[in-house]
Amino acid sequence: MTHAFRPSKWQKAAFAASSFALLGSITPLAPLSAATPAAACVFPQNAISEIRSDKYYRGRNNAIIDSEALDEAMAQSAPLRDMVQRQQTIPADLRADDLAAAKCKTAELAYWARSDALLGNNNQRGFNERLFYISGLALAHRRNLQLMEQAGTPLYEDDAAIIAEWMVKLGDSVITAYTRDPADRRFTSEFIPPRAQRTGNLGAWAAMMVAATGEATGNQTQLRWAGEQWRRVLQTVDSDGAMASEVRRGAKATEYHFFALNPLVATELVLRRNGIPVDGQARANLDRLARYALEGAAQGKLPDPARRNRLFVGPALWCRDLAPGDPSCAAMPDWRQLTFPYLGGAPLDIWER
Numbered sequence: 001m002t003h004a005f006r007p008s009k010w011q012k013a014a015f016a017a018s019s020f021a022l023l024g025s026i027t028p029l030a031p032l033s034a035a036t037p038a039a040a041c042v043f044p045q046n047a048i049s050e051i052r053s054d055k056y057y058r059g060r061n062n063a064i065i066d067s068e069a070l071d072e073a074m075a076q077s078a079p080l081r082d083m084v085q086r087q088q089t090i091p092a093d094l095r096a097d098d099l100a101a102a103k104c105k106t107a108e109l110a111y112w113a114r115s116d117a118l119l120g121n122n123n124q125r126g127f128n129e130r131l132f133y134i135s136g137l138a139l140a141h142r143r144n145l146q147l148m149e150q151a152g153t154p155l156y157e158d159d160a161a162i163i164a165e166w167m168v169k170l171g172d173s174v175i176t177a178y179t180r181d182p183a184d185r186r187f188t189s190e191f192i193p194p195r196a197q198r199t200g201n202l203g204a205w206a207a208m209m210v211a212a213t214g215e216a217t218g219n220q221t222q223l224r225w226a227g228e229q230w231r232r233v234l235q236t237v238d239s240d241g242a243m244a245s246e247v248r249r250g251a252k253a254t255e256y257h258f259f260a261l262n263p264l265v266a267t268e269l270v271l272r273r274n275g276i277p278v279d280g281q282a283r284a285n286l287d288r289l290a291r292y293a294l295e296g297a298a299q300g301k302l303p304d305p306a307r308r309n310r311l312f313v314g315p316a317l318w319c320r321d322l323a324p325g326d327p328s329c330a331a332m333p334d335w336r337q338l339t340f341p342y343l344g345g346a347p348l349d350i351w352e353r
Contacts, residue, residue: 048117113159134212207267211266
């Protein structure tokens with residue numbers, strides 16, 4: 001069922017206000033004014049302007065992980081990852097003694113926004129890390145604003161509008177990168193996704209991130225673009241439910257199909273609740289993709305059981321909301337016991353009906 005989009009008070013205000021070489025440095029923001037109530041908050045880490053970690057996948061079809069490069073990349077992205085985790089741990093049942101901590105967490109996000117964090121010269125790995133974590137961040141932020149509005153506790157000063165303006169910039173930067181000719185380097189030195197990447201799992205995450213920032217800010221242009229990108233990716237699903245871009249991963253093909261399925265399911269749910277059409281062939285292709293991935297999992301083709309907890313968030317939501325009763329869902333875990341930072345983290349009330 002499609003519901004008409006109705007912006008909340010904070011979305012209206014926010015939209016009105018907006019129409020990691022991390023290898024050696026991080027970019028802090030100037031201190032907050034002493035007149036700002038949020039100056040009483042302690043921010044554990046500096047905001048960062050860009051992500052420039054090396055790729056940690058090696059070998060044919062990126063099927064091998066270089067553990068040393070992975071450790072370095074994880075260390076470089078830690079400020080972003082940790083900040084997002086803090087935004088995703090505001091409790092759903094906000095009590096009086098939770099409110100000050102919740103306001104400081106959103107004030108920290110506003111600090112990142114004021115610094116135009118992550119809008120610098122990101123390389124390929126940085127660009128992709130940003131897709132993943134800003135997806136989860138924007139989903140959580142929308143939820144947090146709703147919780148605080150329900151509790152009658154506004155954010156500090158202009159924080160909501162400042163955060164929204166930043167999120168619009170982040171979403172727009174993805175749209176710009178995905179619509180630019182990869183060969184055109186005249187106007188930017190930032191990574192531009194090659195055409196082959198734009199319709200694989202990373203293309204699915206681009207749709208997810210822009211859908212999430214669009215929803216969090218009430219930006220209909222971003223929501224419509226996310227719908228178009230969602231369709232472009234799903235057009236590549238074949239009659240068996242496979243994506244050619246992920247089949248070539250060999251032994252990791254099923255895992256990568258799951259990695260594409262997660263944002264595609266979540267994007268559809270965001271689009272639906274914002275009145276963006278999600279019918280037609282793309283919708284049927286998503287169902288085929290889900291059944292193909294779940295069949296692979298049933299055959300034991302997910303090589304890392306430790307990743308099942310997060311990789312099953314999207315499939316579980318597909319079973320619950322988009323294909324209830326489908327035979328592929330017989331052994332599906334309870335979605336409430338799953339967590340995936342890229343899809344909002346542990347507070348899965350983001351996906352309550």
